[in-house]
Amino acid sequence: MESILIVDDDINLCQALSDELREVGYETTFVNDGDQALIHLSNTPADLVLLDLKMPGKDGFEVLKEMNEKKINSKVIVLTAYADVKSAIDSAKMGASDFISKPYDFDELLITIRKVLQKDG
Ligand SMILES: [Mg+2]
DSSP: OOEEEEEOSOHHHHHHHHHHHHHTTOEEEEESSHHHHHHHHHHSOOSEEEEESOOSSSOHHHHHHHHHHTTOOOEEEEEESSOOHHHHHHHHHTTOOEEEESSOOHHHHHHHHHHHHHSOO
């Protein structure tokens, strides 16, 4: 079973998204800030991280930066509250595989997740 770590300061979003992803067969965990995300990934690698960019404390960009430094090579799909082209480009430069804007469409998100998890490397 492929594992997905959801990182978002919106607890309701984490819970809803986690439930939806479990229903379609993924193993999920969620955390609500960047520090918890990095601790979790150091202990338990995930196949995929769904990463909110805007969080208090360590934001998504800082998480991406530290993941690179710590050579944590989980794939990352960035989530952000609106279609922000610059953030998409910046996060892609830092290793994110794809980008989804919130409020997310679950079917669209699922297509993106499947696509990213199928890619090698
Ligand atoms: Mg947020």
